[in-house]
Amino acid sequence: xxxxxxxxxxxxxxxxSVIKPVFYKSLSNTAIERYQIAGDLxxxxxxxxxxxxxxxxxxxxxxxxxAGLAQLxxxxxxxKQNQNDLEAQMNLYAMKLMDWPGDxxxxxxxxxxxxxxxxPDWKELLDRLEYYSRKNRMALSAxxxxxxxxxxxxxxxxxxxxxxxxxxEVMKDTLAKMQQGIAERAREDRAYSAHNTPxxxxxxxxxxxxxxxxxxxxxx
Numbered sequence: 001x002x003x004x005x006x007x008x009x010x011x012x013x014x015x016x017s018v019i020k021p022v023f024y025k026s027l028s029n030t031a032i033e034r035y036q037i038a039g040d041l042x043x044x045x046x047x048x049x050x051x052x053x054x055x056x057x058x059x060x061x062x063x064x065x066x067a068g069l070a071q072l073x074x075x076x077x078x079x080k081q082n083q084n085d086l087e088a089q090m091n092l093y094a095m096k097l098m099d100w101p102g103d104x105x106x107x108x109x110x111x112x113x114x115x116x117x118x119x120p121d122w123k124e125l126l127d128r129l130e131y132y133s134r135k136n137r138m139a140l141s142a143x144x145x146x147x148x149x150x151x152x153x154x155x156x157x158x159x160x161x162x163x164x165x166x167x168x169e170v171m172k173d174t175l176a177k178m179q180q181g182i183a184e185r186a187r188e189d190r191a192y193s194a195h196n197t198p199x200x201x202x203x204x205x206x207x208x209x210x211x212x213x214x215x216x217x218x219x220x
Contacts, residue, residue, distance in 0.1 A: 009056045015049045035142040053140040060102030065094045068109035075113030104133045
């Protein structure tokens with residue numbers, strides 16, 4: 001058996017240079033949440049990249065999957081399982097593995113014997129399938145989103161019409177309220193001044209009221 005190579009897709013530099021990771025915001029989770037396209041891409045390059053990734057996503061034929069599972073069985077030990085249960089399990093695995101990219105399935109089955117000496121349960125295989133296919137699947141999703149958004153017609157939002165008459169009425173009303181406030185404040189100031197200003201002394205010989213003696217030219 002040749003050297004095991006982690007499955008990947010070779011995309012042109014103009015595409016890989018604008019596919020950027022978006023990380024989870026949680027401080028406890030530094031994994032990549034998704035990819036986004038940070039830049040402009042020619043339509044033809046987007047289509048080619050999508051075609052490559054979709055081809056990579058194609059499943060492995062069922063007979064090839066069964067052959068890979070049989071090989072894995074010979075490389076690992078079983079955990080107390082009878083032959084009928086094992087055959088049913090292999091058939092179920094084959095059905096589920098057809099939902100995953102063929103290159104990734106082949107790699108996982110060929111290398112599983114190096115990871116564990118035991119015949120794997122489905123969770124073990126699922127974790128490795130997700131790990132080795134996640135980046136390419138996220139790249140494909142980002143390119144599809146980019147292509148869909150780029151193909152949608154770009155319509156600029158309509159500018160809001162300015163109602164000059166309404167603005168004029170608002171300004172008039174505001175000015176009237178300001179003038180009214182100024183007039184009311186002036187009346188309040190005059191009333192306050194009149195109430196708090198002392199009477200001027202009587203220096204012209206004012207008459208004293210009966211019963212009130214005069215002192216120093218004023219009344220007490």
